[in-house]
Amino acid sequence: MPEDKSLLRIKFAAAAIIFVAVGGIAFATGPVDPTAVKNEDGKYLDKEGNPTYKISADGIVDWYTYSGFRRYHSDCHVCHGPDGMGSTYAPALKDSLKTMSYGDFLNVVASGRKNVSTASENVMPAFGDHPNVACYMDDLYIYLRARANDALGRGRPAKREEKPEAYIAAENACMGKH
Amino acid sequence: MRKVLLATCLGSVAAFAAGGASANDELIKMSQNPKDWVMPTGDYANTRYSKLNQINASNVGKLQVAWTFSTGVLRGHEGGPLVIGNMMYVHTPFPNKVYALDLSQDHKIVWKYEPKQDPNVIPVMCCDTVNRGLAYGDGKIFLHQADTTLVALDAKTGKVEWTATNGDPSKGETGTSVPYVIKDKVLVGISGGEFGVHCHVTAYDLKSGKQVWRAYSQGPDDQLKFDPEKTMSLGKPVGKDSSLKTWQGDQWKTGGGCTWGWMSYDPQLDLVYYGSGNPSTWNPKQRPGDNKWSMTVFARDPDDGMARWVYQMTPHDEWDFDGVNEMILSDQSINGQPRKLLTHFDRNGLAYTMDRTNGELLVAEKYDPKVNWTTGVDMNKSSPTFGRPKVVDQYSTDKQGEDVNVKGICPAALGTKDQQPAAYSPDTQLFYVPTNHVCMDYEPFRVSYTAGQPYVGATLSMYPPPGESHMGNFIAWDGKTGKIVWSNKEQFSVWSGALATAGGVVFYGTLEGYLKAVDAKSGKELYRFKTPSGIIGNVTTYEQDGKQYVAVLSGVGGWAGIGLAAGLTDPTAGLGAVGGYAALSNYTALGGTLTVFALPQ
Numbered sequence: 001m002p003e004d005k006s007l008l009r010i011k012f013a014a015a016a017i018i019f020v021a022v023g024g025i026a027f028a029t030g031p032v033d034p035t036a037v038k039n040e041d042g043k044y045l046d047k048e049g050n051p052t053y054k055i056s057a058d059g060i061v062d063w064y065t066y067s068g069f070r071r072y073h074s075d076c077h078v079c080h081g082p083d084g085m086g087s088t089y090a091p092a093l094k095d096s097l098k099t100m101s102y103g104d105f106l107n108v109v110a111s112g113r114k115n116v117s118t119a120s121e122n123v124m125p126a127f128g129d130h131p132n133v134a135c136y137m138d139d140l141y142i143y144l145r146a147r148a149n150d151a152l153g154r155g156r157p158a159k160r161e162e163k164p165e166a167y168i169a170a171e172n173a174c175m176g177k178h
Numbered sequence: 179m180r181k182v183l184l185a186t187c188l189g190s191v192a193a194f195a196a197g198g199a200s201a202n203d204e205l206i207k208m209s210q211n212p213k214d215w216v217m218p219t220g221d222y223a224n225t226r227y228s229k230l231n232q233i234n235a236s237n238v239g240k241l242q243v244a245w246t247f248s249t250g251v252l253r254g255h256e257g258g259p260l261v262i263g264n265m266m267y268v269h270t271p272f273p274n275k276v277y278a279l280d281l282s283q284d285h286k287i288v289w290k291y292e293p294k295q296d297p298n299v300i301p302v303m304c305c306d307t308v309n310r311g312l313a314y315g316d317g318k319i320f321l322h323q324a325d326t327t328l329v330a331l332d333a334k335t336g337k338v339e340w341t342a343t344n345g346d347p348s349k350g351e352t353g354t355s356v357p358y359v360i361k362d363k364v365l366v367g368i369s370g371g372e373f374g375v376h377c378h379v380t381a382y383d384l385k386s387g388k389q390v391w392r393a394y395s396q397g398p399d400d401q402l403k404f405d406p407e408k409t410m411s412l413g414k415p416v417g418k419d420s421s422l423k424t425w426q427g428d429q430w431k432t433g434g435g436c437t438w439g440w441m442s443y444d445p446q447l448d449l450v451y452y453g454s455g456n457p458s459t460w461n462p463k464q465r466p467g468d469n470k471w472s473m474t475v476f477a478r479d480p481d482d483g484m485a486r487w488v489y490q491m492t493p494h495d496e497w498d499f500d501g502v503n504e505m506i507l508s509d510q511s512i513n514g515q516p517r518k519l520l521t522h523f524d525r526n527g528l529a530y531t532m533d534r535t536n537g538e539l540l541v542a543e544k545y546d547p548k549v550n551w552t553t554g555v556d557m558n559k560s561s562p563t564f565g566r567p568k569v570v571d572q573y574s575t576d577k578q579g580e581d582v583n584v585k586g587i588c589p590a591a592l593g594t595k596d597q598q599p600a601a602y603s604p605d606t607q608l609f610y611v612p613t614n615h616v617c618m619d620y621e622p623f624r625v626s627y628t629a630g631q632p633y634v635g636a637t638l639s640m641y642p643p644p645g646e647s648h649m650g651n652f653i654a655w656d657g658k659t660g661k662i663v664w665s666n667k668e669q670f671s672v673w674s675g676a677l678a679t680a681g682g683v684v685f686y687g688t689l690e691g692y693l694k695a696v697d698a699k700s701g702k703e704l705y706r707f708k709t710p711s712g713i714i715g716n717v718t719t720y721e722q723d724g725k726q727y728v729a730v731l732s733g734v735g736g737w738a739g740i741g742l743a744a745g746l747t748d749p750t751a752g753l754g755a756v757g758g759y760a761a762l763s764n765y766t767a768l769g770g771t772l773t774v775f776a777l778p779q
Contacts, residue, residue: 070621073637078372079301082639088739088768089253089306116297121253121272125301130631155639156583156619175626 034149042164043138050102051138053146059159063167065152066160068143071136075127083154084147089122097141097148105141109133135174202361205315206445208262213721215261218311218356219599220677223507224442226601227678228719232726233777234681238695238704241775244727245285246710249770251275254714254735256597257311257356258675259772260319261720265333267314268772271735272300272307272324278336281722289336295325299347302373302630306735308354308714310440310597315359316384322353322366328382330364340387344368344380349629351375355438360450360480363390367437367452371500374432374458374633379441379476381483391483395435395454395471396421402471403483410487410537412565424468424493432627433465434458435472439502439597444518447535449477449486451507451520455500460591461622461635462576468493473501475522475530477537487537492526493566496575497551497620498591498636499526504599507534510607512658521657523600523611525593528555528567531657539565543660545595545653546613548588548643575620575636583621583637590618590640592671592737599716600655603678606698608663609655610684612672617643652676652686652694654701664701670762673738674730675716687713687730689738690765693773709773712766714738725776733770734762 036044036054042063044054054062072084079090086092097105112126127133133140146152208216212229220226233241249255251270260267264282269275276291300307303324313320318330318339326345329338344366345351350373357366363381370377380392393403399419406418421430436455443450454476457469473492478485492499506521512531520534527549531541542555551574552567571577573587592614600611618640625635642649650668655661674687682698689712695705712734719728739762 070623070637073639074623074625074634075632077638078632078634088735112301114297116300121297121300121307123297123300127631130628132625132628132632132635 034145034151041166042161043167044142051142053142053151055146055151059157061146061152061157061160062142063161063163064139064142065146066157067136068139068141069157071133071139072143075133076140084144085154090124093144094147097144102141105144106137109137109140131175135171202445205359214263215259215718215720216314217358218257218260218313218716219440219442219504222443222445224440224504224599225506225508225604225678226599226676226716227603229680230719230721230726231679231681232721233679233683233719233728235683235697235704237777238681238683240777241695241705241707241728242778243707244774244776246774247277247279247285247772249275249277249731249733249772251733251770252768253733253770254306254308254739255731255733255770256308256714256716256736258716258718258731259729260312260314261718262314262333264722267312267319267333268731269309269312269321270770271309271733272303274309274321274323276312276319276321276331276336278319278333291321291331291336291338293323293327293329295323295327296347299325299352302347302350303352303354303369306737306739308736310354311356313357313359313364315364320357320359320364322355322357324352324354326351326353326368328353328357328364328366328387330387342382342387342389345370345375349373349375350631356440358441358443358450359384360443363480365441365450365480367439367441369436369438371434371436371455371458372632372634373630374627375434375436376431377434377436377454379437379452379478379483381480393478393483393485395437395474396425396430396433396457396469398422402485403478404485409485411489412537412539413559416488421470424470426466429465432458432633433469433472435474436500437502439500440504440599442505442507443480444507444534447518448479448481449534450480451475451477451505451534453501453503453505453522455502456495456498459625459633459635460498461580461624462494462496463580463622464624464635466494469495473499475501475505475520475532475537477534489532489537489539489565491524491528491530491567494576496569496622497526497587499524499593501525503593503595503597505534506600506602506609508602508604508657510658512540519657521602521609523595523609523655525589525596526552526567527589527594528552529655529657529660531660541657541660545611545655545662546589546615546651548615548617549594550586550588575622580623581621583619585619586617586644587620588617588643589614590616591620591638592616592640596673596737598673598714599675601676601678601684603684603698605680605682606654607656607658608698609657610676610678610686610698611653611655612674612676612686613651613653614649614671615642615646615651616640616649616671650689652696652701654698666696666701666703671738673714673736677717677719677728679719685717685728685730687715687717687732689713689734689762691732691734693717693728693730693775707773707775710771711769712738712762727774727776729772729774731770731772734766734768
């Protein structure tokens with residue numbers, strides 16, 4: 001079940017990183033430094049250019065982290081448990097995101113994944129054509145990345161930045177609103 | 179087309195009327211034999227009461243495990259086995275295996291059924307791949323599979339006699355509920371309220387599996403099977419278009435009102451009772467109106483499906499308080515008058531006592547004092563809001579609006595009670611109710627509908643009521659007065675169906691995995707045993723070779739497996755709190771097992 005299997009997967013991922021490092025190929029499969037180095041219209045990016053969170057010393061979170069919290073607890077928590085903590089039938093994403101890359105995350109959420117055998121019945125649905133999720137991929141990733149790095153505790157972020165103007169425009173375009 | 183359909187319906191009714199009547203009589207008789215457990219709810223009245231009394235309040239402390247059986251499936255195990263003569267029938271969550279065990283031959287597996295189902299159904303099941311059990315009738319065992327296939331198996335051999343397709347999983351329609359054999363038909367509901375399904379109850383012919391009637395929870399009168407003049411609500415005819423008038427445009431078509439709970443049947447009145455679930459989406463602003471007939475108690479004629487009376491408990495739901503919990507039928511006196519009662523413990527935290535002949539509302543009271551979204555139901559018959567709950571603005575997620583996080587609503591969406599059925603003992607005239615003691619924050623927001631995709635539209639977080647650390651209670655309830663008689667605290671929600679017996683003992687399971695026996699009069703704990711996994715199954719009893727047994731399925735999961743496995747956050751500890759409440763995963767792990775208890779030799 002999720003516990004055992006996600007353990008296996010983490011071990012496997014760790015092995016893969018070592019292999020990559022030894023081979024000297026320089027693409028980021030594993031975790032990179034989540035520190036925000038750039039702000040693009042309210043979306044923060046790390047030094048690799050991947051989306052990341054920004055949480056100030058007094059606990060103000062960026063809009064994406066906050067939005068990701070909301071979207072997660074609408075569409076993901078029924079399987080992955082509250083706050084990314086895992087459930088009896090889906091892995092704790094707060095652990096998965098410790099090793100999972102941005103690209104792999106997008107891939108699993110968009111395409112889903114099946115793991116059905118005599119011992120398990122795990123199916124991660126494909127959300128690629130589901131606007132309530134597909135339009136908020138970065139929000140979800142950023143929120144879970146903050147959880148995985150222990151930058152954000154359990155529960156609702158108390159204080160947040162305003163919804164950025166560029167975000168509103170992008171959201172409306174994606175959700176098909178005018 | 180309609181004429182042709184009608185003709186075949188009438189034809190099949192006529193052809194099987196004789197055989198049908200006998201299937202019904204057979205079942206009524208069998209359910210009166212306390213040695214068997216012939217329907218998941220014990221009897222048509224849904225009492226979950228047994229006349230067996232070998233195990234009683236003075237000796238239950240000596241109970242021992244007599245035998246066990248592993249189902250080979252890990253997910254959440256709801257429901258419980260059937261016992262008919264020497265045979266026991268055990269079901270499992272997806273992939274929905276059925277085992278027939280011979281109790282007289284060392285519990286040997288006589289036959290096993292395992293359907294082939296498309297695993298794509300797994301992620302469209304909202305809250306784990308549970309299944310609540312089997313039905314028996316006319317020599318057949320009935321199973322409602324996850325993929326909505328209703329299958330009739332020969333009870334002796336397991337051979338498939340017929341199958342019927344009740345829904346379309348690619349639209350989010352799934353099967354979790356128990357089928358019911360009523361007269362010459364098999365009645366079954368459908369799940370999918372989190373996917374905007376247009377839900378219904380459907381009757382299939384017992385012999386052939388042909389669809390006889392289908393009655394929706396929302397829509398035009400013919401789809402509802404309502405007669406605007408004869409279908410009554412709170413003493414008045416419902417009138418024309420009673421559902422359509424309460425929805426904006428076509429929203430009723432994706433309106434939910436799912437029917438995944440339990441049913442009961444009164445053979446004298448010839449009425450079948452069940453409740454409908456939440457209107458879709460969970461964002462109330464997006465669906466203005468009362469959203470009839472979601473959240474409703476239905477009384478229907480089992481022959482043609484026509485509704486005799488209805489009562490909507492939570493008009494325009496704002497909290498996901500599905501109305502699907504069981505309707506328990508009892509005959510008790512109120513104010514010295516013998517009444518035919520229907521008692522229902524709703525997710526919304528109110529327990530309703532109604533006259534089941536006509537739907538008259540007699541009692542509606544909170545069965546957890548923490549319930550705060552309403553100040554109670556308007557019981558004044560001459561008031562324009564008669565029968566409606568008075569909603570407290572502070573906890574109205576509609577009034578507060580989209581993108582507002584409404585805090586401290588009690589109960590949580592899990593309800594004061596979910597599907598886990600209560601029991602009723604005619605000896606004590608008390609109901610024994612497994613409850614959740616959980617509150618929530620709820621923030622609705624706008625979502626778009628895509629067939630087969632989740633259609634939720636709210637963010638929730640759940641926690642025990644402020645200042646308390648237990649998340650469940652097991653209570654005794656007087657349905658005549660609407661009062662709690664005794665209440666036992668439980669660390670976690672009680673997600674297991676109760677059993678009351680003539681031995682003066684009440685049994686239930688806990689999420690940590692304990693089977694507990696308590697005194698029916700006082701609630702005093704008399705026995706506990708920790709089974710291999712958390713219990714979300716219902717307790718059953720039967721007699722074999724002169725010995726009484728008590729059986730329960732363990733196997734943690736279900737909706738309880740989501741929030742509680744991770745532990746609930748403590749809202750008062752603020753941001754960054756690890757959560758003051760121990761996680762269920764510290765007490766138990768997955769695995770389906772049937773544990774059967776008896777007294778020592």
